Amino acid sequence: MSSLHKSRIADFQDVLKEPSIALEKLRELSFSGKKVSLEQPCAQGHTWSILLNYLPLERASWTSILAKQRELYAQFLREMIIQPGIAKANMGVSREDVTFEDHPLNPNPDSRWNTYFKDNEVLLQIDKDVRRLCPDISFFQRATEYPCLLILDPQNEFETLRKRVEQTTLKSQTVARNRSGVTNMSSPQKNSVPSSLNEYEVLPNGCEAHWEVVERILFIYAKLNPGIAYVQGMNEIVGPLYYTFATDPNSEWKEHAEADTFFCFTNLMAEIRDNFIKSLDDSQCGITYKMEKVYSTLKDKDVELYLKLQEQNIKPQFFAFRWLTLLLSQEFLLPDVIRIWDSLFADDNRFDFLLLVCCAMLMLIREQLLEGDFTVNMRLLQDYPITDVCQILQKAKELQDSK
Known part of the structure; x- marks a missing residue:
């Protein structure tokens, strides 16, 4: 690391240590920038969090704000991914449990099943896009050091987003109609899985790749912003943000990269979302x-x-x-x-x-x-x-x- 680079980092650290951050000085330093290397990641998290209005200028409030926002994100996960476990047992429900309200063929646009199917359409596009994030580096295909334990908890009997995509894709591929209109079911063969699902090595249970974290961020964003939902290209916006937080030298920022990225991405999208509409x-x-x-x-x-x-x-x-x-x-x-x-x-x-x-x-x-x-x-x-x-x-x- 050059002496100039060390000096630039020291300048950032000095500004960020102040009880009240001097915004203009931080903008000046950030505008001039510092060298970024994949081998030596820089602590960008604090700087971008301030510039994207995630953190206020007063340092004293950071701890409470971060704790509140990270818990809020955990609540989003519980409400939008864990609790709607509508697809348990391959979307099966017992005959006696079926009612008009929860039947998969319910035409009501507000039904839970209709929402589930619409969410799947969005999720399939997100999944397709995040799997090919930054193909020139291996980062997004590697396992994160901090998988989401809330999601991977064995007590939760539901499909992760990745499994949900795989199940949805396999179902659509194994159902075919012949000329007489009879539906034939074929057993899923290994080679029937789309190449996009086999493109990267499947990680062991209890692990998740960085692209899976990005997928979750985008899915939660789409659920919370139905007016815009997900538009192709948003993956290219969230990718560098997540990479920056997930490679921060500070282990706390790395551990909470998912939640912090989500809120910074949301704030950034609030400024540029018109480009996607x-x-x-x-x-x-x-x-x-x-x-x-x-x-x-x-x-x-x-x-x-x-x-x-x-x-x-x-x-x-x-x-x-x-x-x-x-x-x-x-x-x-x-x-x-x-x-x-x-x-x-x-x-x-x-x-x-x-x-x-x-x-x-x-x-x-x-x-x-x-x-x-x-x-x-x-x-x-x-x-x-x-x-x-x-x-x-x-x-x-x-x-x-x-x-």
């Missing part, structure tokens, strides 16, 4: 407006490059949609994403800086874009060639200062 796309708070803002900023800063992209009919939707919606989490490796997010979370105008980062990314490859045709330029924009995020952030800062 299709009906708001064309409003002033929607993603279309923000994409156009990237181009209007580019027009102001580099009109030649702007006109070239316009001439080739390269619309911002072709690349900026992903850049903005996922906060660049798909464009760079995880350590670089965390470094970028240090600056984004420190932005007191809340993601205005992201627009400048996107503009900087365009300007830093301007010569290639000016020379390239449509196909070459689309490849550049959808597989961004520059990996030095510090260079990008520096350029974005220059654009900010020149306003």
